Amino acid sequence: MLAQLIALDWGTTSLRAYKLAEGGQVLEQRSLSTGIMQLPRTPRVIAGQPCADGFELAFDEACGDWLDAQPGLPVIACGMVGSAQGWCEAAYRETPANVADLGNSLQAVRSIRGVDVHIVPGVIQRSRLPNVMRGEEAQVLGVLHHLAGNSGGDLLIGLPGSHSKWVEVAEGCIVHFDTFMTGEIFAVLSEHSILGRTQQRGGSFDGDAFDRGVQVALSSDGEIGPLSTLFSARSLGLTGELSASAQPDYLSGLLIGHEVCALAHAQRHRRNSVHLPSIILIGNSQLCSRYCRALDACGFARVSLGEQATERGLWQLALAAGLIPPTLSR
Amino acid sequence: MLAQLIALDWGTTSLRAYKLAEGGQVLEQRSLSTGIMQLPRTPRVIAGQPCADGFELAFDEACGDWLDAQPGLPVIACGMVGSAQGWCEAAYRETPANVADLGNSLQAVRSIRGVDVHIVPGVIQRSRLPNVMRGEEAQVLGVLHHLAGNSGGDLLIGLPGSHSKWVEVAEGCIVHFDTFMTGEIFAVLSEHSILGRTQQRGGSFDGDAFDRGVQVALSSDGEIGPLSTLFSARSLGLTGELSASAQPDYLSGLLIGHEVCALAHAQRHRRNSVHLPSIILIGNSQLCSRYCRALDACGFARVSLGEQATERGLWQLALAAGLIPPTLSR
Numbered sequence: 001m002l003a004q005l006i007a008l009d010w011g012t013t014s015l016r017a018y019k020l021a022e023g024g025q026v027l028e029q030r031s032l033s034t035g036i037m038q039l040p041r042t043p044r045v046i047a048g049q050p051c052a053d054g055f056e057l058a059f060d061e062a063c064g065d066w067l068d069a070q071p072g073l074p075v076i077a078c079g080m081v082g083s084a085q086g087w088c089e090a091a092y093r094e095t096p097a098n099v100a101d102l103g104n105s106l107q108a109v110r111s112i113r114g115v116d117v118h119i120v121p122g123v124i125q126r127s128r129l130p131n132v133m134r135g136e137e138a139q140v141l142g143v144l145h146h147l148a149g150n151s152g153g154d155l156l157i158g159l160p161g162s163h164s165k166w167v168e169v170a171e172g173c174i175v176h177f178d179t180f181m182t183g184e185i186f187a188v189l190s191e192h193s194i195l196g197r198t199q200q201r202g203g204s205f206d207g208d209a210f211d212r213g214v215q216v217a218l219s220s221d222g223e224i225g226p227l228s229t230l231f232s233a234r235s236l237g238l239t240g241e242l243s244a245s246a247q248p249d250y251l252s253g254l255l256i257g258h259e260v261c262a263l264a265h266a267q268r269h270r271r272n273s274v275h276l277p278s279i280i281l282i283g284n285s286q287l288c289s290r291y292c293r294a295l296d297a298c299g300f301a302r303v304s305l306g307e308q309a310t311e312r313g314l315w316q317l318a319l320a321a322g323l324i325p326p327t328l329s330r
Numbered sequence: 331m332l333a334q335l336i337a338l339d340w341g342t343t344s345l346r347a348y349k350l351a352e353g354g355q356v357l358e359q360r361s362l363s364t365g366i367m368q369l370p371r372t373p374r375v376i377a378g379q380p381c382a383d384g385f386e387l388a389f390d391e392a393c394g395d396w397l398d399a400q401p402g403l404p405v406i407a408c409g410m411v412g413s414a415q416g417w418c419e420a421a422y423r424e425t426p427a428n429v430a431d432l433g434n435s436l437q438a439v440r441s442i443r444g445v446d447v448h449i450v451p452g453v454i455q456r457s458r459l460p461n462v463m464r465g466e467e468a469q470v471l472g473v474l475h476h477l478a479g480n481s482g483g484d485l486l487i488g489l490p491g492s493h494s495k496w497v498e499v500a501e502g503c504i505v506h507f508d509t510f511m512t513g514e515i516f517a518v519l520s521e522h523s524i525l526g527r528t529q530q531r532g533g534s535f536d537g538d539a540f541d542r543g544v545q546v547a548l549s550s551d552g553e554i555g556p557l558s559t560l561f562s563a564r565s566l567g568l569t570g571e572l573s574a575s576a577q578p579d580y581l582s583g584l585l586i587g588h589e590v591c592a593l594a595h596a597q598r599h600r601r602n603s604v605h606l607p608s609i610i611l612i613g614n615s616q617l618c619s620r621y622c623r624a625l626d627a628c629g630f631a632r633v634s635l636g637e638q639a640t641e642r643g644l645w646q647l648a649l650a651a652g653l654i655p656p657t658l659s660r
Contacts, residue, residue: 179558179565185519
């Protein structure tokens with residue numbers, strides 16, 4: 001089966017490449033560690049020319065052989081590759097943003113082999129505290145397209161990660177989103193704060209410790225907020241109530257618990273209703289499973305997982321941009 | 331004037347030594363960097379004996395000459411020197427705790443020169459999320475003694491630092507306290523997270539940036555909590571609304587603002603009143619000045635600074651322990 005599109009999800013620390021056929025069917029996919037902060041450095045010859053540019057080298061590693069086999073394949077990419085530190089900056093589009101808005105705003109950069117890489121812009125929400133995303137917009141649009149029919153008014157799309165995004169959608173548009181730095185804060189506290197010193201890491205997932213952290217965040221003790229409750233990961237250790245091996249997942253549960261609790265509060269406030277929206281989670285399955293536990297404990301009753309969000313979103317964006325003939329759309 | 335007591339405030343990263351005379355008058359004081367995590371390592375002869383113990387070496391550097399001049403001087407010490415990682419563990423005393431409780435529970439360790447160092451125990455609050463302090467208890471008791479007459483029911487004593495403590499007192503006792511890891515979180519985020527990458531540090535204090543961070547934390551935008559608002563230190567930079575040099579103090583204001591906002595909420599809840607207590611701050615003057623700004627913005631109307639808290643507290647504790655004849659008490 002002939003490929004129709006190469007789709008790249010090119011972030012800070014990783015690069016995922018998809019070879020897609022008619023209808024967006026995945027023919028092959030690859031995962032590389034050549035994110036924009038970890039580009040290859042060893043020069044080599046590409047398309048007959050010596051090349052030392054990290055973006056060119058990573059691009060060639062990711063899909064050079066696919067392009068050799070089918071030289072005319074269009075290429076689309078999302079993620080930090082379009083940031084100011086990326087290959088070519090693709091200026092943010094403002095909310096509300098849909099597939100057509102973003103698909104019509106791709107920023108092309110010509111690679112050394114003469115192929116254009118079409119970069120999806122990120123999305124910016126110009127609220128008092130502005131919010132930005134790069135890469136997540138493709139995933140959200142991929143999930144939205146697949147839902148077909150759900151207008152999104154009762155839906156919240158969650159993308160857990162270093163910087164979790166919670167995205168409100170309406171009629172195919174990204175209309176509002178919040179960011180939580182939970183994942184990165186967990187990482188820096190574990191690696192660089194006093195909380196990490198007593199942690200024994202590397203064990204299997206300790207669900208009881210995780211749930212205990214969530215419960216503390218959701219309890220009346222949690223109302224004082226994470227800047228204070230975090231200290232319990234140490235003090236419960238000092239009193240012998242929390243073992244060293246339980247401390248990492250307790251801390252994870254505490255932080256994710258505070259996040260979902262704040263999210264529930266913000267959602268009820270914005271919707272002016274006690275009713276909480278349905279949730280679709282996109283991302284790493286182990287992390288999504290942690291969020292499922294915490295969301296459930298917090299009263300989010302309808303939580304499901306979005307599949308193949310990135311490749312579906314990039315396929316739709318490539319269609320909207322005219323990179324693929326509409327006759328091949330499905 | 332003859333000295334009556336050597337008082338040591340011996341923490342994780344620093345050691346402060348005071349030579350005190352009748353009435354607790356300070357004859358001389360020294361500040362060393364030999365906290366328990368930074369002890370000296372070079373062996374030398376102390377009191378005629380070769381010595382390689384870091385605690386002995388630091389103790390001798392801090393006040394060996396004072397003891398040479400007056401060999402019979404009693405020595406009292408508070409802080410992390412009494413922790414499990416310290417010179418000798420002084421088990422926590424439970425809340426409520428006053429000068430007599432702590433003064434009667436000193437833990438002596440005999441130094442190589444034959445002098446006993448009397449270590450003040452820390453205080454533990456065995457609530458569902460336990461809380462602990464070491465060193466701050468001496469400072470709180472020093473301030474309390476000096477207040478004389480104020481029973482403390484309308485008073486909250488704040489000790490800003492890596493781990494801020496907010497201490498409720500009643501009739502000379504420490505009855506309740508909360509910990510916020512604000513200072514350490516600011517440090518690890520600035521040094522190790524993405525927020526630090528765009529910060530330009532080292533400038534003079536930017537009061538406008540600090541106040542702006544405080545206002546965000548106290549505003550309706552701040553209700554979503556610090557895990558989310560922290561991202562604005564990056565996103566406001568991306569939109570050109572916050573300069574690189576303003577980012578450190580904005581982040582500081584944001585975190586301290588979230589702390590005092592949570593504190594006000596917790597205090598109103600605990601006191602079942604909209605009325606906020608008077609505050610006495612103890613600590614580094616630049617940090618106290620930041621907290622004064624944030625507390626004022628948050629509606630704490632009566633804030634003052636506690637002076638000489640450590641040396642006064644250690645003097646009172648030494649008196650209670652009988653290390654000093656009562657006739658010299660004032």
